[in-house]
Amino acid sequence: MEHLVVHDHIEFRESAMHASRIISDGKCGKKCVWLLFSDGTSVSLTPDKNKSRNKGGKGKKKQVFEAYMSSEEVSAGLKRGELIQGPLRINPKKYHEAFIPSPDGTRDLFLDGVAARNRALNGDIVVVKVLPRDQWKVGPLRSDTDGEGSSEQESGTDRAGAPAGSKVTCSSADVIVEAQYSDGEEEQTHTDALATRVEKMNIKTLGMACIRVVYIMEQKHSRAATGFLRFLSDKNFAMFSPMDHRVPRVNVPLADCPEDFPTRPGDYTNTLFVCRITDWPDDSTFAEGQLLKSLGMAGEIEPETEGILTDYDVDFSDFSDEVLQCLPQDLPWIISPEELLKRRDLREECIFTIDPSTARDLDDALSCRLLPDGNFEVGVHIADVSYFVQEGSALDLIASRRATSVYLVQKVIPMLPRLLCEELCSLNPMTDRLTFSVIWKLTPEGKILSEWFGRSMIRSCVKLSYDHAQSMIDSPDTLLDPKVLPPCDPKHPVDEIHRAVVDLHRLAQKLRAQRFQGGALRLDQLKLAFTLDRETGMPQGCYIYQYRDSNKLVEEFMLLANMAVAHQVYRSFPQQALLRRHPPPQAKLVDDLMEFCDQMGLNLDFSSAGALHRSLHETLGMDEYSSARKEVLTHMCSRPMQMAVYYCTGVLKEEALFRHYALNVPFYTHFTSPIRRYADVLVHRLLATSLGECSGVSDDIQKQASHCNDKKTASKRVQELSCELFFSVFVKECGPLESEAMVMGVLDQSFDVLVLRYGVQKRIYCNVSLENFHFTKVGKKPELTLVWAPDDSDSRCVQQITIFTLVEVLLQADEIPTKYTAVLKHPCEAGPQGSAPLLDLE
Numbered sequence: 001m002e003h004l005v006v007h008d009h010i011e012f013r014e015s016a017m018h019a020s021r022i023i024s025d026g027k028c029g030k031k032c033v034w035l036l037f038s039d040g041t042s043v044s045l046t047p048d049k050n051k052s053r054n055k056g057g058k059g060k061k062k063q064v065f066e067a068y069m070s071s072e073e074v075s076a077g078l079k080r081g082e083l084i085q086g087p088l089r090i091n092p093k094k095y096h097e098a099f100i101p102s103p104d105g106t107r108d109l110f111l112d113g114v115a116a117r118n119r120a121l122n123g124d125i126v127v128v129k130v131l132p133r134d135q136w137k138v139g140p141l142r143s144d145t146d147g148e149g150s151s152e153q154e155s156g157t158d159r160a161g162a163p164a165g166s167k168v169t170c171s172s173a174d175v176i177v178e179a180q181y182s183d184g185e186e187e188q189t190h191t192d193a194l195a196t197r198v199e200k201m202n203i204k205t206l207g208m209a210c211i212r213v214v215y216i217m218e219q220k221h222s223r224a225a226t227g228f229l230r231f232l233s234d235k236n237f238a239m240f241s242p243m244d245h246r247v248p249r250v251n252v253p254l255a256d257c258p259e260d261f262p263t264r265p266g267d268y269t270n271t272l273f274v275c276r277i278t279d280w281p282d283d284s285t286f287a288e289g290q291l292l293k294s295l296g297m298a299g300e301i302e303p304e305t306e307g308i309l310t311d312y313d314v315d316f317s318d319f320s321d322e323v324l325q326c327l328p329q330d331l332p333w334i335i336s337p338e339e340l341l342k343r344r345d346l347r348e349e350c351i352f353t354i355d356p357s358t359a360r361d362l363d364d365a366l367s368c369r370l371l372p373d374g375n376f377e378v379g380v381h382i383a384d385v386s387y388f389v390q391e392g393s394a395l396d397l398i399a400s401r402r403a404t405s406v407y408l409v410q411k412v413i414p415m416l417p418r419l420l421c422e423e424l425c426s427l428n429p430m431t432d433r434l435t436f437s438v439i440w441k442l443t444p445e446g447k448i449l450s451e452w453f454g455r456s457m458i459r460s461c462v463k464l465s466y467d468h469a470q471s472m473i474d475s476p477d478t479l480l481d482p483k484v485l486p487p488c489d490p491k492h493p494v495d496e497i498h499r500a501v502v503d504l505h506r507l508a509q510k511l512r513a514q515r516f517q518g519g520a521l522r523l524d525q526l527k528l529a530f531t532l533d534r535e536t537g538m539p540q541g542c543y544i545y546q547y548r549d550s551n552k553l554v555e556e557f558m559l560l561a562n563m564a565v566a567h568q569v570y571r572s573f574p575q576q577a578l579l580r581r582h583p584p585p586q587a588k589l590v591d592d593l594m595e596f597c598d599q600m601g602l603n604l605d606f607s608s609a610g611a612l613h614r615s616l617h618e619t620l621g622m623d624e625y626s627s628a629r630k631e632v633l634t635h636m637c638s639r640p641m642q643m644a645v646y647y648c649t650g651v652l653k654e655e656a657l658f659r660h661y662a663l664n665v666p667f668y669t670h671f672t673s674p675i676r677r678y679a680d681v682l683v684h685r686l687l688a689t690s691l692g693e694c695s696g697v698s699d700d701i702q703k704q705a706s707h708c709n710d711k712k713t714a715s716k717r718v719q720e721l722s723c724e725l726f727f728s729v730f731v732k733e734c735g736p737l738e739s740e741a742m743v744m745g746v747l748d749q750s751f752d753v754l755v756l757r758y759g760v761q762k763r764i765y766c767n768v769s770l771e772n773f774h775f776t777k778v779g780k781k782p783e784l785t786l787v788w789a790p791d792d793s794d795s796r797c798v799q800q801i802t803i804f805t806l807v808e809v810l811l812q813a814d815e816i817p818t819k820y821t822a823v824l825k826h827p828c829e830a831g832p833q834g835s836a837p838l839l840d841l842e
């Protein structure tokens with residue numbers, strides 16, 4: 001059992017609020033208090049007789065948090081290399097642990113406890129000082145692998161319809177590291193010096209360097225949270241308890257509460273409220289705030305959804321009249337003759353979309369034509385959103401603030417008004433639409449012979465779903481019955497469309513093979529999709545989304561277009577291009593994983609992205625559970641990965657830093673989804689300027705890139721929480737649910753499993769009908785031994801739990817609304833499917 005010894009009553013007050021159990025222990029000759037948390041960890045609190053007493057006099061509060069440095073002191077300290085700046089990440093499951101990345105990005109620096117964070121919240125850009133070595137965390141301390149975020153797989157098919165439930169990742173994420181860039185050469189020099197200084201500290205051998213926040217450079221967190229109210233009988237304020245334990249409890253005036261709250265507080269026990277922090281004094285562990293609104297009853301989908309959106313600062317308000325006035329007012333809108341003359345007219349070409357069947361925002365289309373010389377003309381055609389979103393307009397301002405559409409299971413929070421998303425910009429069939437196109441001449445082997453960029457106009461001939469395209473791929477010589485297809489433009493018969501899809505598939509196979517032969521990496525994780533009741537919106541069923549050849553077809557050409565545009569804008573604007581980079585994985589975490597794999601007998605090669613991809617596909621055998629083992633290993637390999645980020649090329653000195661690790665390419669950007677990503681709108685403007693169709697380039701590219709990074713990270717987490725919410729409701733309505741599961745992580749009092757039937761990850765605690773349990777660890781290889789109490793047959797058995805062990809689990813609703821638990825079934829009940837080793841003790 002790992003214990004964190006805390007010598008500050010402040011830590012006790014904060015910890016005790018979230019502890020599931022408090023016990024005292026008189027061992028070791030002195031009184032100890034232990035806080036046992038629901039995640040299986042514990043905190044020990046020992047009296048410290050050397051603790052300085054409050055000398056401030058009777059009635060004077062003791063200062064809890066350090067006073068912040070002045071901005072002048074911070075600036076000087078950063079320049080001298082004495083301070084470090086970075087984004088704060090707080091572990092959502094172990095809220096007393098927080099991290100920022102080291103200056104060189106190879107490891108994390110540790111903030112131990114609430115006081116060390118000094119009132120900073122998750123996502124804030126903070127300035128920290130390194131504490132003396134005698135205050136460092138000694139011994140191995142895992143980074144926030146229970147936290148949010150994970151390495152991102154760049155995919156051209158990361159698209160959802162409305163509702164977005166057809167494709168939502170339900171896997172919990174692990175590590176967020178957002179790159180921060182200095183604005184000038186002088187600051188970069190000092191950052192390099194600081195990286196060298198931190199490296200000399202020999203963190204790897206001495207333990208986890210501990211730091212303390214001395215200044216909040218930027219409050220990225222909105223200071224708003226969702227939670228519950230608690231009545232305090234002897235106070236003129238109520239206590240607001242956030243659902244997110246990374247946010248402090250907040251004192252709110254009774255005047256903000258419902259009128260009858262003081263007399264009938266029990267009526268509001270399960271009511272969700274929204275509170276915003278207005279102040280956090282340095283002499284209190286509690287913040288002060290204002291109650292904003294009541295959302296409704298906890299456990300209901302819509303109040304819970306609004307709470308998630310609020311917690312992650314997603315703007316879901318209606319668009320203002322000022323914004324709507326920026327849209328075309330004369331409807332139906334038609335393309336003007338003047339605009340036609342500026343564009344390449346592709347309306348007679350066989351061009352079509354391939355999307356989820358429920359999609360409404362169709363921002364990309366494809367074309368493929370066999371040329372007389374045996375080569376192919378292939379086109380990617382993207383909605384020209386920048387034509388409607390004029391730079392500097394009210395519409396542009398709100399789009400830049402939102403930065404991304406947010407896809408929930410039951411609906412979409414759009415970046416742009418629906419008139420643009422679903423009509424004027426959406427590449428709907430048999431409708432003239434403005435586009436930005438990339439057109440290549442390709443050999444049958446996928447070699448690029450020529451390339452063209454430009455503004456165009458298309459008329460999509462049909463809206464295909466992935467299912468339609470997959471049927472054509474599966475039966476290349478058999479035409480689909482026109483009755484099973486959506487309406488098609490009569491100018492382009494079904495056989496022409498069919499042939500184009502099949503040719504695109506064959507070219508995509510060539511391109512994909514070349515990418516992975518060239519060293520690309522893909523870390524797929526299971527995705528959960530839902531079927532919803534049309535009337536109630538409640539989940540009726542769920543299934544693991546199948547990623548098929550039709551998805552790969554679209555992805556391959558979206559990647560090709562993004563890479564082509566990245567090269568074009570960088571050639572034109574080497575200091576102002578908006579690109580996307582994926583830093584290599586954190587070295588310390590890779591080293592730990594390599595050691596673990598060696599001890600598990602897994603032959604994984606971490607020398608490069610391509611080597612890792614190849615070894616992942618060659619290591620795990622071909623039996624019925626090989627895919628499950630691959631999922632577990634993929635999850636483990638994703639932990640050291642950093643997030644891909646947008647950046648301005650002018651802020652990085654070396655082109656080597658531009659690389660995208662997973663794709664293994666020197667330049668990459670996002671161009672193909674401008675309806676739902678503001679970064680793509682900026683790239684469209686850069687591309688138009690590079691072609692002489694616009695003038696001027698924004699001078700705050702890096703600021704916009706950083707904001708897009710923040711919003712994309714928040715959007716991803718909101719999607720995950722929406723999926724978790726719906727699955728919890730599904731378990732409550734349809735459970736308990738049984739499934740096989742595979743162990744993917746082992747702790748001292750619990751273990752994590754991948755539930756194979758549903759693709760969700762869950763933690764199982766050793767609080768079932770066990771007689772005893774033991775935890776051992778040899779090097780990096782952990783193992784739990786579970787001794788089950790005798791059953792009716794008076795037989796007793798031992799169950800070994802280690803990575804890749806198969807177990808049977810039961811998913812059942814929790815007492816807490818929207819939560820569910822996983823319970824380990826007795827191995828004798830599980831039968832032959834529970835393939836964990838069993839030992840009969842009698």
